[in-house]
Every structure is written in C-alpha cells, then in structure tokens.
Amino acid sequence: MSDAAELPASHAKPLRSDGAEARNRLLDAALALFAEKGFAKTSTREIALAAQANIASISYYFGDKAGLYRAVFQDPRNNPALDPADASAAGVQDVRACIQGLLRGFVEPLKSGEQARQCMKLHFREMVEPTGMWQVEIDSNIKPAHEILTRALAAHLGLPEADDDIHRLAFQISGLGIMLHVGMDVVQAIRPSLIGSAEALDTYLARLIDAAMALVEAEAQRRQSFSALATPRAPI
Numbered sequence: 712m713s714d715a716a717e718l719p720a721s722h723a724k725p726l727r728s729d730g731a732e733a734r735n736r737l738l739d740a741a742l743a744l745f746a747e748k749g750f751a752k753t754s755t756r757e758i759a760l761a762a763q764a765n766i767a768s769i770s771y772y773f774g775d776k777a778g779l780y781r782a783v784f785q786d787p788r789n790n791p792a793l794d795p796a797d798a799s800a801a802g803v804q805d806v807r808a809c810i811q812g813l814l815r816g817f818v819e820p821l822k823s824g825e826q827a828r829q830c831m832k833l834h835f836r837e838m839v840e841p842t843g844m845w846q847v848e849i850d851s852n853i854k855p856a857h858e859i860l861t862r863a864l865a866a867h868l869g870l871p872e873a874d875d876d877i878h879r880l881a882f883q884i885s886g887l888g889i890m891l892h893v894g895m896d897v898v899q900a901i902r903p904s905l906i907g908s909a910e911a912l913d914t915y916l917a918r919l920i921d922a923a924m925a926l927v928e929a930e931a932q933r934r935q936s937f938s939a940l941a942t943p944r945a946p947i
Contacts, residue, residue: 736762746832789830806867817888818916
C-alpha cells in the first residue's frame, strides 16, 4: 500500500466507559503484530487472539483493520499528540518551555519499555512498507511541532520570521530526541542505566533541554558575531 486513501476512514463506535481496558489490549496486541509483520500481513483474527478479545470488538472500537492501524500509529501513550498549550502565544514566547514540551514528547514514551521499541519498529516498517500513515504523522504532528519551534526560536532571537538557519536549528534540536529512539538499543548495550528507569529518563530529558539551549545560545552568538563583522566601521 502506498497511499493514505488505501486506508479507508474508520467508522468506530464511541468507546464505552467500561471498555478502555479491552481497547488498550487490542492496541497493544496490534502494535506488537503490526511492528513485527506489517499492516498487510497481520490479520484481525491474529490481533483478537493475541488480545484475548472477540474479533467483533475490533469493529466495535475501531471500525476495521485500517482504523485499528491508525489508532495504533497515533496512540497517545506511545506517540503523544501536540499539546495545544504549546501552540499558544505564551508558549512560543518561552523558547525553553517550547523545547521542553517538544523533547518531553520524545522521552515520555520510552517509559513504556518494550512498547517504545515496538513503536519505533512500526515507524521504520511504515517507511519501508508505506500505507500513508507516515505522511499523516508528518502533516498532523511533526510539521506543526516544527512550526511552533521555529516561531519560538525566531522570537527568542529577535527575528521577524524563521530563516534557513532557524529551521536547521529546529531540526538539530528535534534530532536530540529522535536519536534517543533510533539509538535506544545502542544506549541499552553501552550504558543501560541512562534509560533504565523513569527517574533516569527524567534526568536524560533535563540534559537534552540543556543541550538544546546550548545550541540556541551558540546560534545567538554566531549571529551576533556575523552582525558585528557585517557592520561597516565609521571613518576615522
């Protein structure tokens, strides 16, 4: 599958108040199977069996397999949605708070352990065997978050709008969080204590924020140096 249109819109029914546990079991089972086998090679029967649920419950909660796949891909437990508060004018004006919100979205899911690895594997599989969900993720989550960060960085550095260097800086900051996911197995093999507990991940987040702010300060100093060199000297 190569187009988002091939995953038809879901017609899932409203979630019952007593159905959260059953729904999450289906999401967890589907995540493991989709990550391991991909969308096309995973059957709803396999998912229901792994979740110890009736196959009809997939239709009840998600509409169909495509709806379940979308729900897995966008599960806020593993892929936190953009916080509307971060998009407010106040959020943009506080660049550290904006960076903290962005990087927390990368770190918090790692506290789920094996699910975080499965989620990363699912993202890689989606890139290799696209269904269109990666483009949805870019449009609905990644791109808006990037826009908020570039606006915050531009405001912090006193610019009317983001230029190429601001966009580069934003990608560098996001890369700090992405690398933690991509290099998770490497960190686990070399220094597992760095990500071995919720407290350790909180410390890692704090260091990432410090590193990001150092990048921001370096860009500010670079611009100041460039401005000083570009300013013509008064004649003697």
